[in-house]
Amino acid sequence: MDKIVEGKLDKPAKRKPRSETRGERVPPQGEGGFDVNWYPVCLSNDVRAGEVKGMDFLDGRVVVFRGENGVVTVMSAYCRHFGADLGVGGKVMGNELQCPYHHWRYGQDGACKHIPIGGAIPKNARQFVFPTIEKWGLIFAFNGLEPTYQLPEFPIPADKLMYRTFGTLKFKLDIGLQITNSVDFQHLIILHGLDIEKYPNVEFHENGMRQTGGMAWRDNMRGGGAKSVIEAQIVGSNFLVFGGDLAGINAYAVVVGTPITKEGCTYGYTIMAMPRFPESAGGAAATNTALGALERWSHALMVEDDQPIMDNISFRMDNVLHHDRYVAQMFRFLQNYPRAHPSAEYIRK
Ligand code: FES
Ligand SMILES: [Fe+2]
Structure with missing residues (x-):
């Protein structure tokens, strides 16, 4: 039997429909790409002249190497021959990075420069090279083909x-x-x-x-x-x-x-x-x-x-x-x- 409260029938209250979600979210990174930003990849001290280091970056793998000329390059890790990881056993030779597998060599622009077994270098034998900057002891790579903004500055004169x-x-x-x-x-x-x-x-x-x-x-x-x-x-x-x-x-x-x-x-x-x-x-x-x-x-x-x-x-x-x-x-x-x-x-x- 229905309960009578203060002279009224206590009908079940009409429920408001529940909201579909608990609020708006920001899609996780990786969904529709990654934010177009300068990203620190590692510390400058981690990669000295003649050294290479493999790093996780975005949803993949990159190598950071520094040529004998001091210039640092951040590029895709997987060799455009058979896909060996250049960060595992790769060697810096002058200003080029040599793949550990068949010793193809890539320049700081990402292009293959040398194939020891001989023959023509395929035109697609090229690693992806990120725009790169070093600042404050960090190596930054830009996720995008061209940087869309500059790194911030501290309002302190450089000599101080x-x-x-x-x-x-x-x-x-x-x-x-x-x-x-x-x-x-x-x-x-x-x-x-x-x-x-x-x-x-x-x-x-x-x-x-x-x-x-x-x-x-x-x-x-x-x-x-x-x-x-x-x-x-x-x-x-x-x-x-x-x-x-x-x-x-x-x-x-x-x-x-x-x-x-x-x-x-x-x-x-x-x-x-x-x-x-x-x-x-x-x-x-x-x-x-x-x-x-x-x-x-x-x-x-x-x-x-x-x-x-x-x-x-x-x-x-x-x-x-x-x-x-x-x-x-x-x-x-x-x-x-x-x-x-x-x-x-x-x-x-
Ligand atoms: S996989 Fe790199 S040279 Fe063959
Ligand atoms: Fe906080």
């Missing part, structure tokens, strides 16, 4: 700039989603314990995001209430650059990552930079110590606070508050960011 680069951190989440952190003011307050005194203006544009006007905070959790005033920007979809006055020190940082779909992870690198202290304040040695302290601070935020969450998150815009509006904008930015994979046929196993 000191930096420390560290990696390789392994994350499970795409770097673009991780650096939504920079506009997730809710998490800066709640997770990192920052007391934000002033919010910046946030603007997304075709090639990233820029904060202006300065964000001021006090670090009550780790910094004993020290005040910082910084500006942040996102360049491409994988560089977070921030800095300014960090607890009384003029310093900057870059966080940058590379998708390695094969292992379902992202390799992350951080670069800390500041102008060298004058000799009266300890010079290079004191600057290095300060950079080390910054490195530990950023490690605490990124690895101790963020990583356990980011490695396990099922990231989506589900219930979005007014406070989250810039994260939602960043989601749209990432959803619309151009993707490509011109090297796919060359680097996949």
